[in-house]
Amino acid sequence: MTPAVAIERGVMVAFAAFLIAVPWLIPAVTSSFWVSVIAEILIWSLFAASVNLLFGYVGLLSFGQALYFGFGMYGVAIGIENLGLSFWPAFGLGIVASMAMALVTGIFAVRLTWHYFAIITVVFSLIFYFLALTNKWLTGGDDGINFALPPTFSFGGMRWSFTDATFQYFFILATVAVCFWLTHRLIGSPLGKAFLAIRDNDVRASLIGLNVYLLRLIAFVLAGFLAGVAGALFAFFGRYASASYMFYHVSGEAVVWAIVGGAGTLLGPIVGTSVFIIVREIVSTHWEHHALIVGVVAILVVIFAPKGIVGLWREWLLRLTEREPAAAVETKLRTEP
Amino acid sequence: MSEPVLRTEKLTKRFGGLTAVDNLSFSLAGGRLHAIIGPNGAGKTTLFNLISGLLTPDAGQVFFLGREITGLKPHQISRLGVKRTLQIKSVFPQLSVAENLWITGHAGQRFLNPFRPAARDRGTAEKVERTLEQIGLAALAKRQAGTLSYGDVALLEIGMALISAPRLLLLDEPTCGMSPAETERAVGKIRELAQSIDIVIIEHDMEVVFEIADDITVMAQGAILASGDPQVIAADERVREAYLGRPEDEDYVEEAAHA
Numbered sequence: 182m183t184p185a186v187a188i189e190r191g192v193m194v195a196f197a198a199f200l201i202a203v204p205w206l207i208p209a210v211t212s213s214f215w216v217s218v219i220a221e222i223l224i225w226s227l228f229a230a231s232v233n234l235l236f237g238y239v240g241l242l243s244f245g246q247a248l249y250f251g252f253g254m255y256g257v258a259i260g261i262e263n264l265g266l267s268f269w270p271a272f273g274l275g276i277v278a279s280m281a282m283a284l285v286t287g288i289f290a291v292r293l294t295w296h297y298f299a300i301i302t303v304v305f306s307l308i309f310y311f312l313a314l315t316n317k318w319l320t321g322g323d324d325g326i327n328f329a330l331p332p333t334f335s336f337g338g339m340r341w342s343f344t345d346a347t348f349q350y351f352f353i354l355a356t357v358a359v360c361f362w363l364t365h366r367l368i369g370s371p372l373g374k375a376f377l378a379i380r381d382n383d384v385r386a387s388l389i390g391l392n393v394y395l396l397r398l399i400a401f402v403l404a405g406f407l408a409g410v411a412g413a414l415f416a417f418f419g420r421y422a423s424a425s426y427m428f429y430h431v432s433g434e435a436v437v438w439a440i441v442g443g444a445g446t447l448l449g450p451i452v453g454t455s456v457f458i459i460v461r462e463i464v465s466t467h468w469e470h471h472a473l474i475v476g477v478v479a480i481l482v483v484i485f486a487p488k489g490i491v492g493l494w495r496e497w498l499l500r501l502t503e504r505e506p507a508a509a510v511e512t513k514l515r516t517e518p
Numbered sequence: 519m520s521e522p523v524l525r526t527e528k529l530t531k532r533f534g535g536l537t538a539v540d541n542l543s544f545s546l547a548g549g550r551l552h553a554i555i556g557p558n559g560a561g562k563t564t565l566f567n568l569i570s571g572l573l574t575p576d577a578g579q580v581f582f583l584g585r586e587i588t589g590l591k592p593h594q595i596s597r598l599g600v601k602r603t604l605q606i607k608s609v610f611p612q613l614s615v616a617e618n619l620w621i622t623g624h625a626g627q628r629f630l631n632p633f634r635p636a637a638r639d640r641g642t643a644e645k646v647e648r649t650l651e652q653i654g655l656a657a658l659a660k661r662q663a664g665t666l667s668y669g670d671v672a673l674l675e676i677g678m679a680l681i682s683a684p685r686l687l688l689l690d691e692p693t694c695g696m697s698p699a700e701t702e703r704a705v706g707k708i709r710e711l712a713q714s715i716d717i718v719i720i721e722h723d724m725e726v727v728f729e730i731a732d733d734i735t736v737m738a739q740g741a742i743l744a745s746g747d748p749q750v751i752a753a754d755e756r757v758r759e760a761y762l763g764r765p766e767d768e769d770y771v772e773e774a775a776h777a
Binding site for chain 1: 592597601602604609625630632633635637
């Protein structure tokens with residue numbers, strides 16, 4: 182293990198310890214309002230991870246992931262409010278609905294790449310956004326659906342539900358952690374390696390025998406899964422679902438979070454999402470144009486740290502730990518003024 | 519005589535008004551190293567694209583070992599054992615050398631397991647090690663392919679062709695842009711490969727072609743101009759014309775100058 186890897190492991194362990202300590206640590210230091218902000222960051226990180234899976238690992242830039250987030254939300258809300266489902270079946274319905282939607286739209290979308298792909302994902306998300314807005318009988322339109330929260334677990338007289346803030350926090354933390362762990366496993370698996378090959382060079386990938394279309398479709402459905410889990414969690418967290426979360430503005434934010442954090446890195450989405458939501462929470466109480474900061478940070482990162490904050494950190498770590506000059510220093514050519 | 523490895527039947531591909539491959543029929547016998555030469559724009563790379571499925575022909579058919587492969591997708595043709603390299607060197611730049619070989623060696627499998635670490639596939643890992651030794655890139659196994667020198671990328675490409683266990687290998691200008699030393703190394707590798715695999719090579723370097731090819735096919739304007747062993751081709755008048763221009767063309771130029 183190189184020193185750089187050791188330091189990174191250490192930081193990750195410390196970060197995990199911090200996340201576990203949050204329900205006790207945060208109220209002791211500041212207001213308990215921040216516990217729910219952190220829970221929200223975790224959910225949105227998972228949503229950004231769905232963008233990252235497509236863009237960072239398969240090379241498809243989707244501006245429509247909010248559609249699957251929205252289906253996750255509505256799956257839960259309609260499941261509970263209209264179908265009378267309990268917690269777990271509603272959770273499952275949300276996830277299955279997002280994945281099914283990702284499959285149906287993906288069949289058309291993954292025929293395309295780059296800006297065409299970006300455009301078709303936006304178009305799909307806009308279509309369903311307006312459908313959700315207009316079909317008030319089912320979706321509640323802009324007002325959305327409010328629902329009463331069923332308990333998550335109940336054994337005899339014992340009940341655990343999201344009404345207990347600590348339980349809610351840990352449930353979200355555990356679900357998000359499992360999803361990130363699954364993504365980590367996926368990237369290291371043969372399927373993940375095939376994704377990376379397609380990201381790097383799709384023509385070559387097809388010539389070595391990879392079914393590029395099918396693999397992209399699989400990735401799209403898996404990204405739909407991540408977005409769907411995030412949407413379902415967010416529905417439980419807010420006790421409601423609304424069409425406004427299906428708007429492409431929401432998708433665009435996730436793209437910015439993933440890229441600024443570091444596309445193609447596992448924890449990039451968490452870093453990017455944390456930075457932006459914390460900035461928003463702090464600044465928005467003093468200044469209404471906080472979106473301006475988002476824009477400036479995004480532009481700076483894209484220009485000066487193309488691999489995002491995580492990429493920057495890794496570079497810095499390598500330079501710090503490697504005392505002797507690297508064997509082959511890449512000469513950076515100036516191609517632009 | 520046994521089934522030809524590769525056979526095309528009246529193969530045609532047009533790009534707008536340009537007929538890149540024109541009614542091309544040929545047949546390649548197994549066990550020999552074939553070279554395709556011809557001036558720029560003769561349709562050589564288009565022919566490779568038609569065989570490997572990157573393009574679909576407007577008319578005609580392609581047969582591989584007697585089986586029709588016309589219209590199949592690139593990955594389907596690849597899985598039958600037809601592998602190729604691209605004219606512009608093409609690897610997976612952000613993956614390491616070893617990972618490039620690993621995914622190429624693993625890609626033939628129908629099922630890509632999402633639940634098992636890739637590192638646990640000992641079979642493919644051993645193939646990667648063996649191939650790294652064969653192409654002499656073992657020292658660079660962990661380097662990102664995008665940071666390799668041009669010659670090393672070309673070797674990696676040959677390694678990727680090797681590890682994918684081809685039955686027919688299409689090499690598109692493998693020594694293009696190489697230094698003389700690198701060319702020599704690559705030619706050695708190709709010769710070695712030709713012992714066990716059928717190879718078709720597109721090449722501009724005539725020295726290389728006449729050194730390694732058993733058979734040469736000359737293409738011009740999408741059609742076959744001549745074909746035969748190197749001595750026959752070297753002596754062929756039409757081939758010289760295709761490369762150097764006809765005497766009439768010079769007359770035409772002169773006429774134009776006087777007009």
